[in-house]
Amino acid sequence: IFLCVSPQQEGLDDGPDFLSEEDRGLRAVNVDLQTDATLQVDISDALSERDKVKFTVHTKSTLPNFKQNEFSVVRQHEEFIWLHDSFVENEEYAGYIIPPAPPRPDFDASREKLQKLGEGEGSMTKEEFTKMKQELEAEYLAIFKKTVAMHEVFLCRVAAHPVLRKDLNFHVFLEYNQDLSVRGKNKKEKLEDFFKNVVKSADGVLVAGVKDVDDFFEHEKTFLLEYHNRVKDSSAKSDRMIRSHKSAADDINRIASTLYTLGTQDSTDLCKFFLKVSELFEKTRKIEARVAADEDLKLADLLKYYLRESQAAKDLLYRRGRALVDYENANKALDKARAKNKDVLQAETTQQVCCQKFEKISESAKQELIDFKTRRVAAFRKNLVELAELELKHAKGNLQLLQSCLGVLKGDT
Amino acid sequence: MPHFRQNRLCLREYFNMFNEEENRDTFDIQISVSDPEKVGDGMNAYMVYKVLTKTSLSIFSRDEVCVKRRFSDFLGLHSKLASKYMHMGYIVPPAPEKSIVGMTKVKVGKEDLSSVEFVEKRRSALERYLLRTVKHPALLKDPDVLQFLESSELPRAVSTQALSGAGILRMVNKAADAVNKMTIKMNESDAWFEEKQQQFENLDVQLRKLHASVESLVCHRKELSVNTASFAKSAAMLGNSEDHTALSRALSQLAEVEEKIDQLHQDQACADFYLISELLGDYVRLITAVKGVFDQRMKTWAKCQDAQVMLQRKREAEAKLQHANKPDKLQQAKDEIREWEGKVQQGERDFEQISKNIRREVGRFEKDRVKDFRVVIIKYLESLVHTQQQMIKYWEAFLPEAKAIA
Numbered sequence: 001i002f003l004c005v006s007p008q009q010e011g012l013d014d015g016p017d018f019l020s021e022e023d024r025g026l027r028a029v030n031v032d033l034q035t036d037a038t039l040q041v042d043i044s045d046a047l048s049e050r051d052k053v054k055f056t057v058h059t060k061s062t063l064p065n066f067k068q069n070e071f072s073v074v075r076q077h078e079e080f081i082w083l084h085d086s087f088v089e090n091e092e093y094a095g096y097i098i099p100p101a102p103p104r105p106d107f108d109a110s111r112e113k114l115q116k117l118g119e120g121e122g123s124m125t126k127e128e129f130t131k132m133k134q135e136l137e138a139e140y141l142a143i144f145k146k147t148v149a150m151h152e153v154f155l156c157r158v159a160a161h162p163v164l165r166k167d168l169n170f171h172v173f174l175e176y177n178q179d180l181s182v183r184g185k186n187k188k189e190k191l192e193d194f195f196k197n198v199v200k201s202a203d204g205v206l207v208a209g210v211k212d213v214d215d216f217f218e219h220e221k222t223f224l225l226e227y228h229n230r231v232k233d234s235s236a237k238s239d240r241m242i243r244s245h246k247s248a249a250d251d252i253n254r255i256a257s258t259l260y261t262l263g264t265q266d267s268t269d270l271c272k273f274f275l276k277v278s279e280l281f282e283k284t285r286k287i288e289a290r291v292a293a294d295e296d297l298k299l300a301d302l303l304k305y306y307l308r309e310s311q312a313a314k315d316l317l318y319r320r321g322r323a324l325v326d327y328e329n330a331n332k333a334l335d336k337a338r339a340k341n342k343d344v345l346q347a348e349t350t351q352q353v354c355c356q357k358f359e360k361i362s363e364s365a366k367q368e369l370i371d372f373k374t375r376r377v378a379a380f381r382k383n384l385v386e387l388a389e390l391e392l393k394h395a396k397g398n399l400q401l402l403q404s405c406l407g408v409l410k411g412d413t
Numbered sequence: 414m415p416h417f418r419q420n421r422l423c424l425r426e427y428f429n430m431f432n433e434e435e436n437r438d439t440f441d442i443q444i445s446v447s448d449p450e451k452v453g454d455g456m457n458a459y460m461v462y463k464v465l466t467k468t469s470l471s472i473f474s475r476d477e478v479c480v481k482r483r484f485s486d487f488l489g490l491h492s493k494l495a496s497k498y499m500h501m502g503y504i505v506p507p508a509p510e511k512s513i514v515g516m517t518k519v520k521v522g523k524e525d526l527s528s529v530e531f532v533e534k535r536r537s538a539l540e541r542y543l544l545r546t547v548k549h550p551a552l553l554k555d556p557d558v559l560q561f562l563e564s565s566e567l568p569r570a571v572s573t574q575a576l577s578g579a580g581i582l583r584m585v586n587k588a589a590d591a592v593n594k595m596t597i598k599m600n601e602s603d604a605w606f607e608e609k610q611q612q613f614e615n616l617d618v619q620l621r622k623l624h625a626s627v628e629s630l631v632c633h634r635k636e637l638s639v640n641t642a643s644f645a646k647s648a649a650m651l652g653n654s655e656d657h658t659a660l661s662r663a664l665s666q667l668a669e670v671e672e673k674i675d676q677l678h679q680d681q682a683c684a685d686f687y688l689i690s691e692l693l694g695d696y697v698r699l700i701t702a703v704k705g706v707f708d709q710r711m712k713t714w715a716k717c718q719d720a721q722v723m724l725q726r727k728r729e730a731e732a733k734l735q736h737a738n739k740p741d742k743l744q745q746a747k748d749e750i751r752e753w754e755g756k757v758q759q760g761e762r763d764f765e766q767i768s769k770n771i772r773r774e775v776g777r778f779e780k781d782r783v784k785d786f787r788v789v790i791i792k793y794l795e796s797l798v799h800t801q802q803q804m805i806k807y808w809e810a811f812l813p814e815a816k817a818i819a
Contacts, residue, residue, distance in 0.1 A: 219656075223656050227655065230651045231651060233651075234648055234651045237640065237644040238647075241644045243640075244633055248630060248633040248634055248637055251626055251629045251630035254626040255623060255626045258619055258622045262619045265615050265619065267612055267779075273790070277790060373656075376657075376660075377659075380664075380818065381660070381815065384815040385815045387815075389812065391808045392809060395808065396805060398801045399798060399802060402794055402797050406791065409791060409794070
């Protein structure tokens with residue numbers, strides 16, 4: 001089944017505010033960013049093909065660095081990853097929280113379901129098939145919109161960062177209208193990455209064990225280690241909860257269909273009754289599906305995002321920790337050199353470089369971590385408020401439908 | 414086990430509502446099955462239930478009777494009623510299903526949630542069974558029913574295998590086989606029967622489908638409840654580690670809301686089950702009984718046909734004997750003709766009677782079905798209303814907490 005969807009596509013569901021809410025919510029959902037006229041980036045369009053997604057990255061800028069004030073390029077997921085990795089590998093950015101890379105677009109589950117549906121076409125009625133197909137297409141669209149949002153958030157975070165926005169690779173990413181020819185990592189490189197990560201976490205354990213002289217960083221370290229684990233747990237549990245919710249909504253869908261058939265077949269007064277209740281469940285089921293979708297957007301995605309952000313913050317602490325270790329080693333080396341009176345100048349230079357590096361990282365890291373907290377609090381506030389408002393809206397909608405149907409049914413007797 | 418205790422109340426509550434509706438009828442009889450008690454130990458153990466009948470009907474010796482009955486007693490009652498009335502075309506309500514797995518757990522003494530739920534499910538099913546049985550005007554007056562409800566001692570029922578739900582199905586299938594083997598297919602002169610049979614066939618298919626979907630819903634709602642509780646705990650932990658005070662508090666509040674919602678889901682799953690799922694299960698079994706009486710009618714017709722064939726043969730034999738000189742045999746042939754004429758007449762009367770009975774029974778059955786479904790579905794929608802009202806309450810309380818994050 002081939003789908004070509006764009007975030008602007010309307011009219012897939014005649015329910016109120018189905019798309020507009022999502023569209024509004026999608027942009028920068030989990031970050032509280034000031035929009036800056038000097039550099040505005042968004043994903044204006046996206047195309048889903050068999051096994052890849054093509055994002056149209058649209059830039060508006062008054063900066064002199066760019067040839068035009070407004071331009072667009074087409075990028076794929078691997079190019080986002082390349083950009084992210086280039087930040088991580090850049091020593092100059094060691095003192096910043098690198099905005100987490102967007103996750104790979106994953107339509108496998110949805111595609112599998114659509115395929116199974118196609119195979120099972122013979123075993124269900126035409127209405128059921130059409131209904132399920134619409135459901136799955138809506139699900140596919142939702143996943144698609146999410147991946148667009150996550151890629152966009154990454155770019156917005158970079159554009160909002162005072163230093164990263166000036167990065168040359170970022171400008172190339174935004175402007176160069178040819179393929180960046182970023183090949184996927186080959187096996188050897190992937191293995192190297194793996195070992196690098198192993199070393200990093202081993203380092204991390206070492207560094208985490210040393211109590212920091214600076215209270216601020218000591219507190220941040222303790223906080224982040226625990227927070228990250230708890231966010232991970234909450235993220236997984238919220239996913240499971242939302243999946244059950246979706247399953248229950250699917251059951252109600254099936255119940256509504258069967259009630260409809262019963263209504264058309266029944267020879268007694270129950271026929272009208274069943275038809276009315278079937279209609280009710282069709283509507284409430286849509287609302288339940290919306291509730292699950294909104295919980296997914298406002299809660300699950302929020303937690304997933306902060307799982308990645310808190311990891312990026314931890315990475316920053318590890319980098320600082322390594323710089324501290326280097327600095328301390330340089331100090332020891334200098335003492336040794338002075339004691340032996342050999343290569344003292346060299347040792348002094350090395351020590352100065354390490355000291356500067358450590359102090360530079362510490363200074364920017366402090367600000368980054370403070371900003372992280374501000375962003376986090378703002379994002380949670382926004383999403384929790386919106387979650388509560390949406391839950392209320394849907395519960396009230398459900399209630400109204402139920403009460404009105406009950407009124408009709410009771411009146412009929 | 415605080416969660417379970419709440420469940421128990423919820424089940425009783427829902428069942429009393431069902432009970433109440435029944436009793437605004439003309440029958441003026443209330444039956445409750447309660448207080449399951451385990452008797453004996455190990456594999457010989459069994460549950461005993463208290464059956465309380467309150468009535469102002471004169472056929473009962475007292476206006477309030479309480480007896481103790483075990484599951485096999487119920488099966489025995491049903492067995493007797495089915496053998497007496499089914500062949501006349503009466504729709505005899507089927508007894509609840511046996512369950513080896515469920516009962517073994519109870520016997521072995523597992524006091525866990527699933528075996529307690531099993532006993533409650535069974536108690537409720539037994540109550541519904543009795544209520545349906547006494548709703549039938551003929552069955553209510555049956556001496557076996559009266560004995561079951563009133564007599565303090567009941568002879569131990571044997572061969573309860575025979576007419577359990579599975580037993581009925583076997584009987585129905587045998588009748589259907591007999592019908593299929595008929596050389597002369599029944600020429601349905603009465604379109605009503607053909608139409609009704611088709612309708613019940615369709616109803617059967619849809620109710621089974623609906624039942625399966627509702628069972629799935631119950632399962633998923635229970636799962637949702639468990640996962641919500643799990644998330645609530647996780648959110649509480651997250652709130653604990655959050656170092657921004659206002660956000661930390663909001664997260665703890667969120668955890669509390671989710672915990673309350675998990676209880677809501679659990680109660681709703683309960684309603685899903687005890688209102689809708691069990692009703693559907695009952696009707697799937699009832700329709701099997703309905704199909705059974707239609708097949709009984711076919712059997713009766715087949716018997717009538719066979720008698721006619723026999724009569725024809727006897728007449729032919731007599732005609733042949735007219736020309737042979739065997740006066741004894743001729744007399745015997747004439748006697749046999751009379752005998753079979755009688756059987757044919759009886760067969761025709763039986764067929765007419767069963768057809769009449771079935772029409773009446775189906776009319777009554779459909780009336781009850783309409784009422785049952787209406788009452789239960791309305792109760793169910795009311796439970797859904799209650800759930801949404803609670804949801805609104807919880808989220809309204811949480812919203813200012815979320816807004817207070819500064």
